[in-house]
Amino acid sequence: MFRNVAELIELAESKKCKIADIMIEQEMDVTGRSREEVTSFMDRNLTVMEEAVLRGITEDVRSHSGLTGGDGKLLQEYIKSGKSLSGDLMLDAVSKAMATNEVNAAMGTICATPTAGSAGVVPGTLFALKGKLNPTREQMIEYLFTAGAFGFVVANNASISGAAGGCQAEVGSATGMAAAAIVELAGGTPSQAAEAMAIALKNMLGLVCDPVAGLVEVPCVKRNAMGASNAIVAADMALAGIVSRIPCDEVIDAMYKIGQSMPSALRETAQGGLAATPTGRELEAKIFGIPLNEK
């Protein structure tokens, strides 16, 4: 069993296989299930992700509070106008990441990757890259195992909980996971995947969890958008041969320690950050019907 990214890369390189294969084998080992059972279970998760993306970019999804919904779809229409500045692939990933989180905010069905609040980044990037790299269904399933392998290390050595480690532990982890999986899907090496994860996560360090009214909506949906774009940029950098000066495992450890020193007001309590802005408080009062002066 791998305990950190260094061991994961070492295993993949010595066996001359993909990171996805290492994760699949470990899962078979831990659960006693066959390869077919393990991959078909992941196939089911992939289907849920696909349905959430599709729903978010085609339907008028609205959350109960009315704070979020419709932005993923809006961005798809903008892409069609041909005016996009950052590129169609980039905006497609951003749109699909937001779409997933909008469905989540509307209490729709999603697959947590690694959490519900950060569920947009991994599928958003995958379904945008699908158009460019034309992966097989099997490769798309592998993408999720690769992302899962990196998430597994973060969850065990740091945290994937916003209440424990802030948004860096949620969208930050998802961004690193997606960056690594993109590299592998694009044909990069296991160590390039680790570099991409390190680069992506470094740029998410310190991100606080400050949801307005305690809802997984503002700023969560748009943080998934930025996570998706950050993941693609980090993957491109790693594929170009750029390495992180700080090794991936040390970045993960830094994230953990930053999370531990974050005040509780910035860890999913809706007491600080954007939640505590005048507009944040106003929205909260409106949604829950509580007079502002009692907050």
Place this chain on the structure above:
Amino acid sequence: MKYKSVFDIIGPIMIGPSSSHTAGAARIGRVARHLFGRKPEFAKISFYGSFAKTYRGHGTDVAIVGGILDYDTFDTRIVDALTIAKQEGIEVSMTEEDAVTDHPNTARVIIGDKDGQIEVVGISIGGGKIEITELNGFSLRLSGNHPALLIVHNDKYGAIAGVANILAKHEINIGHMEVSRKEKGKEALMVIEIDQNADEVIINELNSLPIVQQVVKIHD
């Protein structure tokens, strides 16, 4: 290692909006339901930390009640769980606690009927994964991810051997085991995570041990 499966990371499939505050809460409620073993008549739920501050916005309230109704994380009935509980005659009350707990996402669930009740404390540690940290005053650590046996017994020599012998005879492998007691020589609790589901024959055999007071099983 807290997380053992890749599906703790890529998964669960669930109703939004929060894996820790919605899916995790549903799982805590559902473990409580399985431990109680039948539909309760009342549910008293206390929220601590982040749960207490944000439970309305995250649907923690509907999710935990959904779990008590035995719904899985992806069951769309969760959205209407409070109404359904009312229709089914379950009296639900919720309180926001100020006390500081070890984990920021903590819930205490007391469910019961005229014949008895159980008290469960659960924490939601991220990504929908939970641990049960207290049962009827006993400290324990139970993930709810594997089949498990909870055995209330007298704190006396031979208890563990007696239970282990029966499991060995039926070729049931133990994955994780913990024993705790409130006081030396009094009531004790054995928590055994096993690799296979235990059938009624095994439960009856365990119940027939003189040292055993009660056996509860949790299915995969």
